[in-house]
Amino acid sequence: MTSQPIPFIKMHGIGNDYVYINTFDFSVNKIDLPDLAQKISHRHYGIGGDGLVLICPSIKVEIKMRMFNSDGSEAEMCGNAVRCVAGYAFENNLVSQRKFNIETLAGIIGIEMFENTMVRVDMGCPILESINIPVHIDSETVVDHPISTSHFKGRFTAVSMGNPHAVYVVTDVNSLNLELIGPALETHAYFPNRINSEFIEIISPEEINLRVWERGAGETWACGTGAAAAITAGNLLGLLDKKVLIHLKGGDLILETTESLDRVWKTGPYSMVSTGFFYYNSSDLPSQNTQKGEQITC
Template identity: 40%
Template sequence: MRFTKMHGLGNDFVVLDGTQAPVTLDEVCARAIADRHFGIGCDQILIVEAARSANADFGYRILNSDGSESGQCGNGARCFARYVREQGLTDKREIVVDVRDGQMVLESLGDEHYRVALGIPAFNPADIPLCGFDTADEYRLDDVAGRTICFAALSIGNPHAVLRVDDIDSADVESVGPALESHPAFPERVNVGFMQVVTPQHIRLRVYERGAGETLACGSGAAAAAIVGMRAGVLEPSVAVELPGGTATVDWAGEGRQVYLSGPAERVFDGELVSSKAGG
């Protein structure tokens, strides 16, 4: 099985082509591929598939490093867009892809930069999903890693909780991240973002991703944090999101509108899976 290793701002991926023959990986195989000591190593595995809808160009599946499936990955989507063009699977600059919970539009901007339409954010707790709350701008839990946590929550194809902090360097990501990710209030777990507002056009962000832990970048997490700041009136409609792996741009025109994520996508190397433990 051939693969390509890619990354978007350090958020790294193993990309597999399932357009000619289906790629089936169970959780054991996915974890073996993602293992950074005994496998290739990655935050997520991206599988390119044939389109499932008449108006789509491709299908797109995402497996986390623990083998669970995700419905959204903005950094991965940019890598997906570069992959299908470089592999000669399409020559379109704009493509539509089927994802688990709908569709995404991916656009090549040139110079290895891509823009992704992530969808329309959902704020209803039932749509996130977030249990035990009515819709609010901010939620509170009193039993997260032994402390009270206030956060905003939304879904952009996957659930996000965003905490505003004074300084991401001193934020307690290591304990609050996993505690909130697996809190019973989030029945499908949650991506946890720690946001520091620098200026109305610039934020800093760390993200503890469900199924992957803290990563160098999270595209949908960048969008979620920016949206939270925009709704709170502290951020402009276009924001630079500085993550440990680099900077992405989020644009959002407001309620009921698509959110867009722009940034680079890099190919690292190509290889072949040969270990039976990794599905080869």
């Protein structure tokens, strides 16, 4: 079978790395995107990344973003990926102003570009109602709720930033074996759509360490929506201020929220890594996703 050359851009937001395709210039309409996401994201056989992101035209605003985890599942939003999409769009004249909007499955995201590679992202309004996150717990909101698996006992606060998060306060994030802890929490019966898990170690009310287990991707070096969930949960617990410096494995983010916790903003950098062609053959590697064969348009 002849391989199809697909032009790609590799970018990362403080280590949360994705492979990007500019669909303004290259059509993906006849490609099995869940299958492509698995293959192009593979750390040994592909380009390598936490997933695949499509930079698309939008009929609503300036730009649209679609993203697939490295297991082929589609996700609603990623705060680090949206910064990279914003940076690429601005640098390549897909937008003409420093303030613009990006359409995602989680909603419309407001962007502000600064003079350097720093981007401020309006992460929107946290969703706290358990039924809308969703969390299968008979409570209107889920704050400091106990949870237990074979490798972890803790308490979590549930927040959605357009995608679901469970935030845990721990004493030492570096002591956690997330390869054991993450999968069991991700698929716990409380979480019908699976869950992203954030583990925060509080240095002060203005500074925390954060590790993230992303559903469908495993541990990632950074997560923008996870950082937004972390500042929200920390405020609900009365542990954090309204502006927090967050240290992740890949670097630092600044998160801000309001007194009423009805909005979150995130500021951080994006980095271009490389461009090139990925030679895609649908038979190269076995697909793990049941959506194989599905053709999806932007």
